[in-house]
Amino acid sequence: MAYKAPMKRSWWLQHAAFRRYMLREATVLPLVFALCCLLAGLWSLQTSAQFHAWQQFMAQPWVVAFNLLALVGALYHALTFFQLFPRVMPIRLGEKQVPAALMVVAQWLGVVAVLLAMLWLATSGVLGAWQ
Amino acid sequence: MSEQRFVQVEVVRYLPENKTPEKDEPFSQFFEVPYTESTSILDALQYIKEELDSSLSFRWSCRMAICGSCGFMVNGTPKLGCKDFLRNYPNGVRIAPLAHFTVERDLMVNMEEFLVHLEAVQPFLVEEQQAKAQGVQKYTETYQQTPAQLAKYKQFSNCINCGLCYAACPQFGLNPEFIGPGALALAHRYNLDSRDHGKAQRMKVLNGHNGVWSCTFVGFCSDVCPKKVDPAAAVNQGKVESAKSMLIQMFKGNS
Ligand code: SF4
Numbered sequence: 001m002a003y004k005a006p007m008k009r010s011w012w013l014q015h016a017a018f019r020r021y022m023l024r025e026a027t028v029l030p031l032v033f034a035l036c037c038l039l040a041g042l043w044s045l046q047t048s049a050q051f052h053a054w055q056q057f058m059a060q061p062w063v064v065a066f067n068l069l070a071l072v073g074a075l076y077h078a079l080t081f082f083q084l085f086p087r088v089m090p091i092r093l094g095e096k097q098v099p100a101a102l103m104v105v106a107q108w109l110g111v112v113a114v115l116l117a118m119l120w121l122a123t124s125g126v127l128g129a130w131q
Numbered sequence: 132m133s134e135q136r137f138v139q140v141e142v143v144r145y146l147p148e149n150k151t152p153e154k155d156e157p158f159s160q161f162f163e164v165p166y167t168e169s170t171s172i173l174d175a176l177q178y179i180k181e182e183l184d185s186s187l188s189f190r191w192s193c194r195m196a197i198c199g200s201c202g203f204m205v206n207g208t209p210k211l212g213c214k215d216f217l218r219n220y221p222n223g224v225r226i227a228p229l230a231h232f233t234v235e236r237d238l239m240v241n242m243e244e245f246l247v248h249l250e251a252v253q254p255f256l257v258e259e260q261q262a263k264a265q266g267v268q269k270y271t272e273t274y275q276q277t278p279a280q281l282a283k284y285k286q287f288s289n290c291i292n293c294g295l296c297y298a299a300c301p302q303f304g305l306n307p308e309f310i311g312p313g314a315l316a317l318a319h320r321y322n323l324d325s326r327d328h329g330k331a332q333r334m335k336v337l338n339g340h341n342g343v344w345s346c347t348f349v350g351f352c353s354d355v356c357p358k359k360v361d362p363a364a365a366v367n368q369g370k371v372e373s374a375k376s377m378l379i380q381m382f383k384g385n386s
């Protein structure tokens with residue numbers, strides 16, 4: 001006496017909002033690849049021959065392309081995450097709430113700060129001196 | 132006077148009495164409906180019922196987005212019929228019953244499926260109930276609350292129980308036992324209320340298999356909410372609370 005529509009396997013194709021959600025979730029795939037590359041790099045540090053082979057592998061155009069895709073994916077995921085964060089952990093000062101836009105900007109500033117720190121580490125020679 | 136135009140309205144209908152052993156499915160019916168700048172989706176349905184086909188069934192009451200009974204899928208997106216307008220769909224519109232619910236007839240769905248979840252989170256001030264049970268007259272006293280205490284939960288108290296967020300939630304579609312956005316938002320609303328003492332009981336439901344952790348932050352529920360409750364935010368703030376309460380349980384050793 002009643003009808004229940006079945007949930008199709010393709011439900012996530014039915015609406016733009018669901019397609020955006022699936023895109024966000026799918027960014028994990030190229031990220032897993034980039035992570036595997038990094039782990040392989042760490043493992044290859046054992047001998048110089050291995051490290052050389054790893055460098056050659058990493059220089060292949062398709063590997064570079066996948067890693068670029070991972071970078072774009074990570075940035076897109078960060079964008080969505082930073083926007084959601086103020087809604088999940090709102091900071092309240094008395095009756096007022098810290099504006100979401102301010103928290104989003106603060107998170108991106110954090111990213112820039114980390115990037116600059118890495119750049120400094122790579123270029124300043126601190127790591128070389130440490131060896 | 133604004134000029135009158137016509138638009139094609141497709142209505143997805145379901146008549147349980149037409150059921151045959153081979154076929155028990157909804158069907159589409161098409162109508163030409165005149166509209167002006169101010170014709171709502173609900174007005175269109177009422178025009179169809181009065182002028183074209185009186186057998187059409189749908190729910191409505193307030194026509195001002197406060198009773199929450201006129202939820203439909205409008206071109207695939209959950210909307211309140213009285214808050215959405217034909218002028219937004221000059222190329223035609225498809226009106227279907229709310230997704231993920233069982234259809235009883237035409238555009239009427241079984242809201243019981245949402246109400247059982249609502250009941251499960253005790254969406255009321257629990258101390259009041261306890262006081263009544265103990266024969267204490269405390270509930271007759273005036274509750275006092277500062278503006279700051281009110282601000283904590285005010286946004287989440289605007290829910291009108293329309294169920295649009297359930298029609299927008301694929302997790303509810305996949306698992307009808309999931310407590311769902313609207314009820315979890317109300318659970319959070321009462322947990323944040325300084326007058327309430329029912330958080331411990333509600334956390335049992337929130338921590339459970341069909342509680343907050345069934346949510347994957349699709350976020351569409353908040354997009355469709357006609358009252359800007361932001362249920363997705365409430366559910367995910369609920370995850371923070373749930374993680375805290377589970378940690379505390381772990382240290383107490385009675386997980
Ligand atoms: S949270 Fe919003 S969409 Fe969900 S039932 Fe309440 S008012 Fe409707």
Ligand code: FES
Nearest residue numbers: 193194199201213
């Ligand atoms: S008729 Fe009451 S919300 Fe639309």
